[in-house]
Amino acid sequence: MNKRLIYIAVWLALLAPLPAVIVFGVTAFNPIEYIERNLGLWGLRFLIIGLVITPMARIFRRPTLIRYRRTVGLFAFTYVLLHWLSYIVLDLYFDWPVILKDIYKRPFITIGMAAFVALIPLAVTSTDALRRRLGPVIWERLHQLIYLIVPAGLVHYWLMVKADHRSQLAYGSIIIALLAWRITDKAQAAARRRARAAEKAARTAA
Amino acid sequence: MLIRHAADLSENDVTDQGLYRRRREFMTGAIAMGSAGVLGLPELARAAPLTTVKSAYTVDETLTPKDAVSGYNNFYEFGTDKDEPAKNAGSLKPRPWTVVVDGLCAKPQRFDIDALIKRFPIEERIYRHRCVEAWSMVIPWNGFPLAALLNAVQPTAKAKFVSFTTLLDPKQMPGQNENYVPWPYREGLRLDEAMNPLTLLAVGLYGETLPNQNGAPIRLVVPWKYGFKGAKSIVKISLVENQPQTSWNMINAREYGFYSNVNPAVDHPRWSQASERRIGDFFRHKTLPFNGYADQVVKLYTGMDLKRFY
Numbered sequence: 175m176n177k178r179l180i181y182i183a184v185w186l187a188l189l190a191p192l193p194a195v196i197v198f199g200v201t202a203f204n205p206i207e208y209i210e211r212n213l214g215l216w217g218l219r220f221l222i223i224g225l226v227i228t229p230m231a232r233i234f235r236r237p238t239l240i241r242y243r244r245t246v247g248l249f250a251f252t253y254v255l256l257h258w259l260s261y262i263v264l265d266l267y268f269d270w271p272v273i274l275k276d277i278y279k280r281p282f283i284t285i286g287m288a289a290f291v292a293l294i295p296l297a298v299t300s301t302d303a304l305r306r307r308l309g310p311v312i313w314e315r316l317h318q319l320i321y322l323i324v325p326a327g328l329v330h331y332w333l334m335v336k337a338d339h340r341s342q343l344a345y346g347s348i349i350i351a352l353l354a355w356r357i358t359d360k361a362q363a364a365a366r367r368r369a370r371a372a373e374k375a376a377r378t379a380a
Numbered sequence: 381m382l383i384r385h386a387a388d389l390s391e392n393d394v395t396d397q398g399l400y401r402r403r404r405e406f407m408t409g410a411i412a413m414g415s416a417g418v419l420g421l422p423e424l425a426r427a428a429p430l431t432t433v434k435s436a437y438t439v440d441e442t443l444t445p446k447d448a449v450s451g452y453n454n455f456y457e458f459g460t461d462k463d464e465p466a467k468n469a470g471s472l473k474p475r476p477w478t479v480v481v482d483g484l485c486a487k488p489q490r491f492d493i494d495a496l497i498k499r500f501p502i503e504e505r506i507y508r509h510r511c512v513e514a515w516s517m518v519i520p521w522n523g524f525p526l527a528a529l530l531n532a533v534q535p536t537a538k539a540k541f542v543s544f545t546t547l548l549d550p551k552q553m554p555g556q557n558e559n560y561v562p563w564p565y566r567e568g569l570r571l572d573e574a575m576n577p578l579t580l581l582a583v584g585l586y587g588e589t590l591p592n593q594n595g596a597p598i599r600l601v602v603p604w605k606y607g608f609k610g611a612k613s614i615v616k617i618s619l620v621e622n623q624p625q626t627s628w629n630m631i632n633a634r635e636y637g638f639y640s641n642v643n644p645a646v647d648h649p650r651w652s653q654a655s656e657r658r659i660g661d662f663f664r665h666k667t668l669p670f671n672g673y674a675d676q677v678v679k680l681y682t683g684m685d686l687k688r689f690y
């Protein structure tokens with residue numbers, strides 16, 4: 175299939191929630207709450223989808239899927255950025271004393287803020303030029319922050335509700351499954367490396 | 381001045397109501413034609429007009445439109461999202477309905493809901509409604525003072541508190557199949573709070589019987605406290621000696637105290653209570669101590685540290 179067409183489809187799919195959130199938002203009884211929450215939710219969803227891509231590529235042997243990871247990640251960042259802006263502008267309307275107090279005093283905001291701040295360097299270093307400048311080792315290390323950011327986003331979501339954590343449990347199980355896959359994957363890769371090294375050592379000894 | 385006479389109401393304040401009522405009539409008519417015949421919905425589940433008298437309890441603020449009042453609700457018996465009660469509360473059967481009033485009183489009784497509505501004059505009271513989640517509305521309730529009902533059963537000298545219990549029936553209230561709240565929903569007031577003339581048992585809003593999602597057929601309204609104090613779909617009111625258990629306090633005592641008076645100076649651990657979003661407005665409003673009813677209720681709490689008894 176045409177690579178360009180796929181790209182356009184991916185972009186449209188990632189963009190679609192935004193007008194939907196706005197249209198449903200302005201007709202909701204509490205538009206600000208609706209928009210603020212749903213932007214956060216789409217941020218979290220796309221962060222998770224970003225984590226799904228690598229295992230999918232491996233399991234279904236479709237390495238080209240990795241191409242879309244950056245786009246998904248940047249969209250996730252955009253939704254989180256809009257979520258943050260909706261909090262600053264729509265919710266508290268630049269009431270900085272209250273905003274600052276929220277950030278240091280309320281754990282759910284503190285954690286959300288930390289996750290957002292940690293996303294910024296990942297978004298900034300997503301350009302090809304910067305990626306090359308950093309080199310693969312540093313770039314990889316930096317982008318491993320995502321394994322802290324996504325759980326932090328979930329904790330933020332968990333802490334904000336009064337009761338009924340069913341959807342948090344659902345998102346949480348997906349996140350745990352994805353992290354578990356990575357841990358076993360890393361362990362297997364390490365085992366393979368060790369086996370190869372041992373084989374090589376045996377060969378040179380012989 | 382916070383409380384003023386109904387005569388001061390401007391035309392603007394009331395046009396909304398007429399409009400909403402007409403729309404409502406049209407819709408209930410359509411629903412009745414569409415579904416009552418086909419699905420056999422109980423006739424009485426529909427909103428019925430109430431005969432009400434004006435009261436001095438009103439506020440000089442724009443009413444929240446009826447579709448918001450009964451479309452944006454916290455009523456966990458029907459789901460935890462704000463739009464779920466309106467979607468799911470059709471399974472509640474508000475007739476026939478009995479309210480038991482018992483405990484430490486001379487004349488414990490069972491009251492049929494329609495007999496209650498006939499027995500006490502149904503007043504229109506426009507109250508501010510402040511949710512603990514920092515949003516608010518202005519609602520024209522229809523009801524009678526809780527004190528009138530309590531006087532009818534004659535509390536004994538030992539009675540110090542009043543407890544309220546919501547219906548427990550997972551068939552009618554599907555949310556009760558989930559255990560995020562220790563069902564049935566329980567609330568409570570100190571007896572003097574319960575006897576305060578502001579404390580209302582609402583049986584309607586906007587001149588009609590309560591929509592199911594607003595706590596049909598009878599609910600508590602305590603306008604100087606956070607909204608969750610207003611137990612909905614009440615089946616039992618008991619006069620008791622000791623402070624009763626209350627649901628949100630059982631779920632999280634640090635966040636939800638027994639008193640839960642609206643207090644801009646005491647933040648919820650997860651958000652500020654200093655301001656609120658009035659449904660329909662962009663800019664936040666400053667939250668008033670006791671939700672603007674301090675004149676009438678501050679005397680109930682003299683000598684109490686409201687930071688401790690939140």
Ligand code: HEM
Pocket residue numbers: 207210211212214215216217218221254257258261277283286287288289290293323327328330331334
């Ligand atoms: C990676 C970063 C973040 C993610 C994934 C995230 C995600 C979410 C999610 C999923 C919700 C709940 C949505 C719902 O109830 O349906 C939420 C709510 C919220 N978030 Fe975030 N968030 C992030 C960062 C932030 C930041 C930086 C702030 C502000 C400093 C913030 C402020 C809020 C607030 C105030 C709410 C509650 C809104 C309300 O109660 O109406 N979040 N967030």
